[in-house]
Amino acid sequence: MFEFAKGLLYANKLNFENGEFKILDQSCLVTLADTTISMQKNIIEKLGDKGTDILYNSCKEEGIEFTREFNKKIKSKNELEDFIIKFLMLSGWGEFEEIKKSHEGIMLINKNAPFPERYGKSKLPVCTMMRGLMAGVYTYLAGKNYEGYETKCRAQGNNMCVFKFIPKG
Numbered sequence: 564m565f566e567f568a569k570g571l572l573y574a575n576k577l578n579f580e581n582g583e584f585k586i587l588d589q590s591c592l593v594t595l596a597d598t599t600i601s602m603q604k605n606i607i608e609k610l611g612d613k614g615t616d617i618l619y620n621s622c623k624e625e626g627i628e629f630t631r632e633f634n635k636k637i638k639s640k641n642e643l644e645d646f647i648i649k650f651l652m653l654s655g656w657g658e659f660e661e662i663k664k665s666h667e668g669i670m671l672i673n674k675n676a677p678f679p680e681r682y683g684k685s686k687l688p689v690c691t692m693m694r695g696l697m698a699g700v701y702t703y704l705a706g707k708n709y710e711g712y713e714t715k716c717r718a719q720g721n722n723m724c725v726f727k728f729i730p731k732g
């Protein structure tokens with residue numbers, strides 16, 4: 564991962580200037596994991612499932628948008644997918660591994676994401692933002708709608724988070 568960051572830095576694709584942090588010309592904001600967790604908990608506590616939907620759909624829309632923006636710089640879809648997975652790892656979302664990819668869907672695992680670990684015990688999966696972001700990424704890359712589901716989450720006591728992304732509509 565350090566090599567990836569070093570490569571970006573040397574190629575002038577990672578910039579820190581005037582209080583702004585950019586990767587490939589996209590502005591990024593570094594927040595503490597616990598701040599984001601606290602926001603999610605408050606939203607879900609107040610809005611329930613509707614809150615989960617809002618988080619998922621906002622992240623999905625944004626996943627589509629940032630993938631579109633990165634596609635202006637990285638033309639190959641395979642390279643783009645690889646770049647985005649590394650970009651999310653660099654951003655602290657844990658290490659993703661694509662397990663299966665077919666016309667029926669994509670299975671993705673994440674063994675060490677700090678987000679569900681710091682979240683604390685939960686009956687329901689908590690990686691809603693990660694699920695939304697990747698649903699957006701796959702929707703853009705495939706040119707058709709994908710929905711994301713988290714079938715196992717570390718916050719539920721599992722040893723990894725497991726996501727399924729299925730083409731719908």
Ligand SMILES: [Zn+2]
Nearest residue numbers: 679690716724
């Ligand atoms: Zn999870």
